[in-house]
Amino acid sequence: MSQEIESGELDALLPEGTVVRIAGNNRTKWDLVGKKGVVRNAQTLGGWHEVVLEGSTSAVRVQRNALEIIAIIPHSKVKLAGSLQGIKSGDQSSITKRRKKKQSPPMAVNLGKLDEDTLRRYRRYFNLNVRKDCEKDELVFAVRRHFARTKVDESDVIFRFLTRIGKFPE
Known part of the structure; x- marks a missing residue:
C-alpha cells in the first residue's frame, strides 16, 4: 500500500484516518512509543494530533514529529472505530519520510x-x-x-x- 507523498504534505497536519506508528519525542510518554493508531484529528497550533490506539477507543495526544506514517487511507474509507481495519499488525509497507532540502521561496525585496x-x-x-x-x-x-x-x-x-x-x- 505504498503511496507517493509530497514532502510538503508530510510536514503538514496529517489527515483523519492516517495510520501511524508513534516514534516518540521528548513530549511522548514512553509507554506509547511503538504503538500503532489512527489519526482522529489534528490541531495546527503545535502540530498536536489525536491518535486512537489499536485496540482502544480513547485517543492520546501526540505531536506530528513523533509520528511515522504507515498508510494514508482515502477519506471515503476512513473508519475510526478504534481498530486498524485492513492493516495487518506486521505490515511493513510504512511510508518513510524523505528528507528533502526545503526550497525557500524566491527572495523578494520591497x-x-x-x-x-x-x-x-x-x-x-x-x-x-x-x-x-x-x-x-x-x-x-x-x-x-x-x-x-x-x-x-x-x-x-x-x-x-x-x-x-x-x-x-x-
Missing part, C-alpha cells in the same frame, strides 16, 4: 519601503542614470533594476564580512 533619502544616497553611491529631481517611483525602479543586474560573488562577500568583523586577518 525596495518601495525605503525612504526617498536612502534611495537618493543609493543613486549617488552607485552612479545610477536617473535625474536628480526624479520621483520616488523612478528611483525605486532604477534601484530595483541595478539591484537585479548586480552579480555577487558569495565567497568574496563572506570573506569580506569575516575580515571586517575580525575573524580573518587582513
Whole structure:
C-alpha cells in the first residue's frame, strides 16, 4: 500500500484516518512509543494530533514529529472505530519520510519601503542614470533594476564580512 507523498504534505497536519506508528519525542510518554493508531484529528497550533490506539477507543495526544506514517487511507474509507481495519499488525509497507532540502521561496525585496533619502544616497553611491529631481517611483525602479543586474560573488562577500568583523586577518 505504498503511496507517493509530497514532502510538503508530510510536514503538514496529517489527515483523519492516517495510520501511524508513534516514534516518540521528548513530549511522548514512553509507554506509547511503538504503538500503532489512527489519526482522529489534528490541531495546527503545535502540530498536536489525536491518535486512537489499536485496540482502544480513547485517543492520546501526540505531536506530528513523533509520528511515522504507515498508510494514508482515502477519506471515503476512513473508519475510526478504534481498530486498524485492513492493516495487518506486521505490515511493513510504512511510508518513510524523505528528507528533502526545503526550497525557500524566491527572495523578494520591497525596495518601495525605503525612504526617498536612502534611495537618493543609493543613486549617488552607485552612479545610477536617473535625474536628480526624479520621483520616488523612478528611483525605486532604477534601484530595483541595478539591484537585479548586480552579480555577487558569495565567497568574496563572506570573506569580506569575516575580515571586517575580525575573524580573518587582513
